[in-house]
Amino acid sequence: AQTVTQSQPEMSVQEAETVTLSCTYDTSESDYYLFWYKQPPSRQMILVIRQEAYKQQNATENRFSVNFQKAAKSFSLKISDSQLGDAAMYFCAYRSPLTGNQFYFGTGTSLTVIP
Amino acid sequence: DVKVTQSSRYLVKRTGEKVFLECVQDMDHENMFWYRQDPGLGLRLIYFSYDVKMKEKGDIPEGYSVSREKKERFSLILESASTNQTSMYLCASSLLRGPLLFGQGTRLTVV
Numbered sequence: 438a439q440t441v442t443q444s445q446p447e448m449s450v451q452e453a454e455t456v457t458l459s460c461t462y463d464t465s466e467s468d469y470y471l472f473w474y475k476q477p478p479s480r481q482m483i484l485v486i487r488q489e490a491y492k493q494q495n496a497t498e499n500r501f502s503v504n505f506q507k508a509a510k511s512f513s514l515k516i517s518d519s520q521l522g523d524a525a526m527y528f529c530a531y532r533s534p535l536t537g538n539q540f541y542f543g544t545g546t547s548l549t550v551i552p
Numbered sequence: 553d554v555k556v557t558q559s560s561r562y563l564v565k566r567t568g569e570k571v572f573l574e575c576v577q578d579m580d581h582e583n584m585f586w587y588r589q590d591p592g593l594g595l596r597l598i599y600f601s602y603d604v605k606m607k608e609k610g611d612i613p614e615g616y617s618v619s620r621e622k623k624e625r626f627s628l629i630l631e632s633a634s635t636n637q638t639s640m641y642l643c644a645s646s647l648l649r650g651p652l653l654f655g656q657g658t659r660l661t662v663v
Contacts, residue, residue: 472651482642482654528594530652539610540585540652544594 439464441531443543450519451551457504458514458546460529466490470532471505473514476545477525485527488512516548524550555579558643558655565662571630573658575643582648584626586610586618589640589657598641601626633662 440463450456462471473485488496488505495503500520504513516523529543559574577584585600597610599618607618615637619627626645630637638661644652 470649470651474652474654480640480657482644482652482657484651484653487651532649532651534649539597539600542595544592 439466439469439531439533439541441529441541441543443527443529443546445546446544447547447549449549449551450516450523452519452521454519455515455517456519456548458516458527458529458548460512460514460543462510462512462529462531462541464510464531464533466533466535468534470534471503471512472530472532472540473501473503473512474528474530475523475525476528477522482528486514519550521550521552524548556643556645556653556655558641558658560658561656563658563660565630565633565660567634567662569630569633569662571633571660571662573628573630573641573643573660575626575628575645575655576624577626577645577653578624579645579647579653580623581645581653582623583646584620585644585646585652586616586626586628587642587644588612589642595642598628630660633660635662638662 469490471488476482486498500517526545531541556577586598587595601607601620617629641658643655
């Protein structure tokens with residue numbers, strides 16, 4: 438099975454600064470999807486950004502962008518101009534179109550934003 | 553506004569009870585999932601369904617069963633609740649190649 442690793446259990450960032458959360462994954466597939474999810478203390482998990490493996494261009498959504506390195510199997514999330522509302526648990530996820538469409542999640546990174 | 557709705561945010565049940573967790577989505581998604589979330593363990597897949605009346609075991613199906621009689625509804629059943637099933641349960645749905653969309657979660661405590 439595919440594995441997803443988030444090596445940073447906790448991170449902190451000063452408000453208005455930039456932070457990068459790391460994610461690596463292990464797969465032998467060439468076609469797959471990657472996602473970052475955010476789970477604020479209110480608990481609902483929401484989608485932050487997605488990346489299709491066949492696309493070379495890194496995805497961007499407002500202040501959120503990814504650095505997708507397919508050969509290195511790395512998928513980091515960059516948050517620019519950090520805001521207090523960015524404080525949350527962030528999960529990296531891999532979706533395989535082959536193995537029953539399952540999703541594989543990392544164990545999460547808890548982000549604290551310091552005012 | 554499209555959504556996934558879980559029937560309860562908090563539940564307290566007694567050991568040995570049969571527990572039903574309900575999940576409904578209004579997006580006509582084919583796939584539906586039940587996850588369990590515990591601190592330090594991330595999300596673990598219990599069961600998923602890719603069509604009505606179809607189900608597949610995930611990583612931790614023991615002690616659970618599911619039902620999908622209608623496309624929009626996916627129920628998780630704890631046949632005989634035990635204290636080690638105290639957890640956060642997340643329901644999600646997706647299209648065939650899309651992202652997961654999650655419900656608000658159900659915090660289940662078994663006493």
